[in-house]
Amino acid sequence: MSEHTAQVSIRDGRWCLYVALMGVPVSQWPEHSFGPGAVVPPPAERSGALTDLGFVFTDGAEWEWTEYSETPDDDTSPVRLLASVQVRSLDGGAS
Template identity: 50%
Template sequence: MAVLPAQMSNSGGRWHLYVPLLNVPVSLWPAHEWPPAAPVPTLAERERVLDALGYSIPAQDEWSWTEDSDIPGNPATRVRLIATVTVRPVAGGTR
């Protein structure tokens, strides 16, 4: 089964979870958006969303976090947190 990355980031006070697909327009990527100002989604909430999108996290995999910024190399710019985990399509899933 294919292994893909799933990512979650916060932009403008809203958490987004998405599965980037090669050769597919961003507007067609499987994605979910939480309401503005929602707290960081729990592991269980993320797993429910991924399941609804047709993906599962292999048992041994864990989320990892990375920092990025609006202006690379500028320590005064706003920090963006990006979480990444490996996912697999669920047999019979929507994707």
């Protein structure tokens, strides 16, 4: 059973969820946009979007948040947030 990393980040004022599939071009990764807004989509919305994309959490998986600088090595740079969680395909096979 293949595991993948799903991530949520804000891009152009919209929160976006995507599933990173190794060996697949980024342009073909499953993706869901939550629409414009500064508010982080709640866990139930993120989980529903993953299900719509054909994925579920792996056993015991929880969202982990990371902050990073928009400009690396510049501690005055705006901070961005990135959430990650381990997922697997709903059908249990490789996606």
